[in-house]
Amino acid sequence: MSSRNLNATAASLLGFLQEGPLTGWDLVAAAQQRIGDFWSLTQSQVYRELASMAAVGLIEAGERGPRDRRPYSITDTGRAAFTAWLSRTPDDETIRFPLLLTVLFGRHLPPGRLAEIVAEHRKLHAERLAAYQQAREQLVGGPVDPHQLAPLEFGIRYEAAALAWFDDLPAEIRTGERPHQRGANNSQ
Structure with a gap:
């Protein structure tokens, strides 16, 4: 090798x-x-x-x-x-985000199940963001090693972007409510 x-x-x-x-x-x-x-x-x-x-x-x-x-x-x-x-120049990164596959094929899930899965993942990303922010606070309290801080900052920004994506998902995915259900609910 x-x-x-x-x-x-x-x-x-x-x-x-x-x-x-x-x-x-x-x-x-x-x-x-x-x-x-x-x-x-x-x-x-x-x-x-x-x-x-x-x-x-x-x-x-x-x-x-x-x-x-x-x-x-x-x-x-x-x-x-x-x-x-x-x-050497590192290889290009490859996104492997299993949730994206679930969302892509989510129309095949029972009503509400995709919303449950999305909510679980959103919670995990929020917890990870909080842990990264806490780690940054501890790291910045002493001599800062930029080689440790840079990946941590990436993690913070990644989790913030993921949370923004979760929050911008269409209501059908976030809540499990189908468009035809919204119309039916409004007419009653």
Whole structure:
């Protein structure tokens, strides 16, 4: 595995290892906490990537410690591969927003079900926005690392945009009320 075929998952693990040795368990926790809102990693992916990177010399496994956990350290080859990967122009992002598929085909749901789903998701986005804003307040209270603040600001703006989108949805989607139902209700 060279920097050419280093995938984003492996590269993110090398990025975390720049800060010092970590076990697979620590890497999973770091990924969930620090990048989980914009880059998903599963535990199986982490361990698979660690094995691959160790096999090609990008990382070294240390001695097993408590609970049979093994710390991994980045090698000079790993640092070079990470730097090369980080220096390249990133691929275009791909929107994978499962709710959009549900909305697209929502006319096939029973009346009101799409509105329930949309309300659940709107609530999740509002909660995530509040958590990001709280994290920003804590981060801005001390020395600010612009590399941490910039993705957080993106998350805040993304969630604010998502909430605006939810609020601008047609009433038929937001409330589950069909246009013909509105007319029938008004004539009574």
